[in-house]
Amino acid sequence: MLSLLLVLFGVASGSRADSNLSAYADFNSSTGGRLVFGTPFARACFENAGPGVREMYDAASCSGVQSDYTDEATRIDSLGAYINTQWETCQKTGEQCLLDATDPTNALAYSPPAVCSQGSVPPVGLEIASANDVVLAFNFARNRSLKVVVKNTGHDYKGRSSGPDTLALWTRGLQGISINEAFVPQGCPTSTTPVIGVTMGAGVTADVAVAFAEANNITIPTGADPTVGLVGGYTQGGGHSKTSNTMGLAVDRVIEFNVVTSSGEHLVANACQNADLFFALRGGGGGTFGVVLNLTTRALPATAVSAAVVEVTPTPSNVAALLDFMVNNSLQLAQDGWGGAFAPTQGLLSYANPLLNETAAKESVASLQALATSLGGIFIYEYLPTYGAYFSTFGIDPVPTAVPVAQSSRLVPSSLFETEDGRAKLLSALTEGFTALPSSAIFANTPFLAKDPGGTSVHSAWRDSLWHVVLSAGWSFNSSLAQREAVYQSLEDGIAPLRAITPDAAYTNEGDVYEPNWEETFWGSNYAELLSIKNKYDPDHLLDCWQCVGWLGQSDSRYKCYLPPPS
Ligand SMILES: Cc1cc2nc3c(=O)[nH]c(=O)nc-3n(C[C@H](O)[C@H](O)[C@H](O)COP(=O)(O)OP(=O)(O)OC[C@H]3O[C@@H](n4cnc5c(N)ncnc54)[C@H](O)[C@@H]3O)c2cc1C
Incomplete structure (x- = not known):
């Protein structure tokens, strides 16, 4: 050494x-x-x-x-x-x-x-x-x-x-995972109804949690990437899944955090003790309030999941037809329990449904199947016995790895899907954004049907939204400064039509690096409370990250490598 x-x-x-x-x-x-x-x-x-x-x-x-x-x-x-x-x-x-x-x-x-x-x-x-x-x-x-x-x-x-x-x-090395069939958060009254709790170390990734759930005949919903850490940024920022429509966000199911604050306190945060910190960690963002050593999440019962997958050649007319169909039918699909990812410009859609039985699920996507067939594409329907079987067969989305990726996103309220005028505006804004930035995607992963458990600090717009739309772009290893700046600028331009027709709300984990009104956009009316919790548990701002609660701002030296905001 x-x-x-x-x-x-x-x-x-x-x-x-x-x-x-x-x-x-x-x-x-x-x-x-x-x-x-x-x-x-x-x-x-x-x-x-x-x-x-x-x-x-x-x-x-x-x-x-x-x-x-x-x-x-x-x-x-x-x-x-x-x-x-x-x-x-x-x-x-x-x-x-x-x-x-x-x-x-x-x-x-x-x-x-x-x-x-x-x-x-x-x-x-x-x-x-x-x-x-x-x-x-x-x-x-x-x-x-x-x-x-x-x-x-x-x-x-x-x-x-x-x-x-x-x-x-x-924290990646903190790998423990265990189940307690009768978990009661520490410090809660003995009369508290126990739940099946799974405690995961801070380094546990989605694939490990899914395998553990399979082995224990339970469900732990995850995002669509097996290597995302469930306990770090994912859950602390919200955590959506293809099954969030019915199963909620990760923050909705977490029941306890084990955390060390910058002042050296080792705390348990749950509904019965350090409840303010518990609230902050349920959506206020990673790297902000303390270092989480582990969390306990409420396990869901094992359940079958239907998968619906569409693949069409992404010709301009096919892309337009798919987008049009999804804008006009997504409210119904969500009401039927579907959620998932949709990349119109790649002609791909991958949806999941843990709510309907096989017959009802097939019926519910019959018109989607008819569309895929009419566009000369492939349609797959499969009924998988468990979430784990679904995850390994259809749940993982191909994502770019080891390349620069920048994003800008918006939560799209369900109200826009309710009127012809709203749908027309949405279609126009999406067409503009996706034409300019074809690597973008739509995630129907909001907790639309799931009951809001209360006590989370994610933006309340998650509860009224149907879609989380993410515009993305990247650059190559040998880019110039001007090219990098142009990519960030293209995101500002691409998202502008969507910003104009949606409330000021987006997902902090998959958001714009240069979100102009970031406190409001990522946390809405929760921001003021989050800031006071930040100041209580990290008064010296030893923890600070870009556009995180209490952010010190771009002038702090740790941000010297970020580009200036686009215009
Ligand atoms: C390919 C890909 C796919 C994705 N898919 C999804 C998806 O399906 N659903 C979804 O909701 N999100 C998804 N995300 C976004 C993901 O939720 C965020 O990138 C998240 O921040 C990752 O957390 P991490 O801990 O794995 O990563 P890291 O980059 O290591 O950490 C992210 C943030 O969390 C903080 N942090 C990490 N560990 C701790 C800890 N123990 N205590 C306190 N703070 C901590 C870090 O300081 C940082 O601020 C995806 C991201 C990628 C790149």
Whole structure:
């Protein structure tokens, strides 16, 4: 370890370096030797490296990196890797250490004169194994005026789990998962009705939770990506699923959090104790109120799920026909219990229904089937015995990995679907947005039929909305600054027609990096209360992230790699 620290802090002579070295050595030994370097994922492929970048060029390791470059499961286990790779880079200066995701062997990306730069990858991280680790990390950061980030899987779309020169509190290793058939939140009266509770460590991903649910004959709904962390950003920001229509959001089912605050308190937050923190963690966003070590979610009974899948060739007329059909029929589909993802410009739709029996479900999508057939496409209906069977067969959506992805989104109220005028306006706004940004998608994943349990801090618009529309765009590994700026600008332009016809509401986890009125847009009337809870539990703002509750703003040095907002 000593040699590792010598490498980390350069020459060990001189009083400043000596004290740095011994402070990190003490910190490392007090945390059981779990301090790790945040080395950019593709480091081994570059002969040239910029200041502060650790490790060396290594041809053998490079070929491993190249074969796993777009593998999400590999990325989530590397401190130096993120799913949306602009958050590994410094977007403003172009400093990066990326390969060409379309061809990781493309030497243009990594051969000299290309240089591997640290970008926004945290140079050091602590693998969190206990509450005490979090306390020690916060104290260490506070004493040395270090900025911290909380990182789990690195799926964040807004860069909230990376940052230049930060100390990462890396929670991915907290992997426990267990079931309690009669869970009563700690501190609640003994008269409280017990529920089946599943307690998951902070690093548990969707695939692990689904497999666990299958093995225990229960349902734990998840998003459409097996490697998203359920306990980190997903649940703390809301957490939608193809079955949210009937099963609600992840925040609706969570019943307890185990959390360490920046002041070093190890707290249990539930309806009966620290209820304000419980409210904040149910939608107020990750990386803001404390480090969650685990949460307990209410398990749902095992249930069969119907799948309906459409694939048509995305000719302009097919895209228009599909979009028209979905705008005009989605209210009925939602009332029948359907939800899911729809990418009109790719001619793809993948829906789920845990509500209807097989006969009723088939009937409910008969007109969708007729449309798919008339467009010369494929229609699949299948009745799966469990959520897990559904998830592994149809529940996972193909997503771009290891490329920069930027988004802008809007929650679309069900009222717009109720009138001819509303549907016409929606169709026009979507046509404009999807024509300009064809990699975009519609998620019918709002809790439309599910009962609002109360006590969550997500924007109340989730409860009245039918769709979460996400416009997306990206750029390539060798983009110019002007190209990156143009992508962000295209999102502002593309979302404008939708903004004009919808309330000011969007999903914080899949939202616009430059959302202009972000406090209102992401949290609505909950923002003021969330801010006071933030100030109570993190008064020094040791935790801070981009457009998170209490955000310090772009001028804070940890945001130096973000581009200025588009006009
Ligand atoms: C490919 C892809 C598919 C997605 N699919 C869905 C979907 O179907 N449904 C959906 O709702 N969302 C989806 N998302 C969005 C996802 O919910 C967010 O990206 C979420 O922030 C990921 O959380 P994470 O902990 O895995 O990632 P990270 O990037 O590691 O963390 C995200 C945020 O949570 C904070 N955080 C992480 N762990 C903790 C912790 N233990 N305590 C406190 N804060 C913590 C971080 O500081 C950061 O602010 C998807 C994202 C991607 C990239």
